[in-house]
Amino acid sequence: MYRYLIIESKKEIKSEESPIISIFSEFIEITKVETEPYAIHIYYQQETDVSFLDVILNIMSDTLTDLRIYVSHQFENENQIKQHMSFIKDKLKLIPFIKYVYLDDKILLRYLLNQIDQTLKQNILRKYIEDTSMILSIKTYLECNQNMSLAAKKLYVHRNTLIQRLDKFYQVTGFDVRVFNDAFLIYHLVI
DSSP, X not given: OBEEEEEXXXXXXXXXXXXXXXXXXXXXXXXXXXXXXXXXXXXXXXXXXXXXXXXXXXXXXXXTOOEEEEEOOOBSSHHHHHHHHHHHXXXXXXXXXXXXXXXXXXXXXXXXXXXXXXXXXXXXXXXXXXXXXXXXXXXXXXXXXXXXXXXXXXXXXOHHHHXXXXXXXXXXXXXXXXXHHHHHXXXXXXX
């Protein structure tokens, strides 16, 4: 699975590039790095349990630089990353720099909740944007107040089938609709 980080700075980041990459290389196996005047894009493949928020806060305190980090969920191939990254770069411009130090799809969606459009839906729901069965399952589950048994009855599927669908959705999108905050955000996309 492919993942990426976007580390942005208010000022040119060239002088901080080497220490930032060095610090992140201690926690993740970096496969590629791209640099822009005000941002560094770090690509990696493995899953990690490192708190990127803690890492970026430590870097900020060590370098006395204002930074923010966007952490992506996983992707199946590099083409998906390129498409997603261009979308994310545009959306990050809408969020004031000082508002968040750490960003991911959940925070991005929460901030852009009143600006939902088709591209936002597509980038959050990913391959399930066209999957009417999955969307109906999620919508029904949420409209049944997250009651698995009731939703399964309404969908005419076995309870375990619904659980498997919700698990697959979580694996692909990073949103677990069994958790209230994620359910609240996703419901706005599927209604």
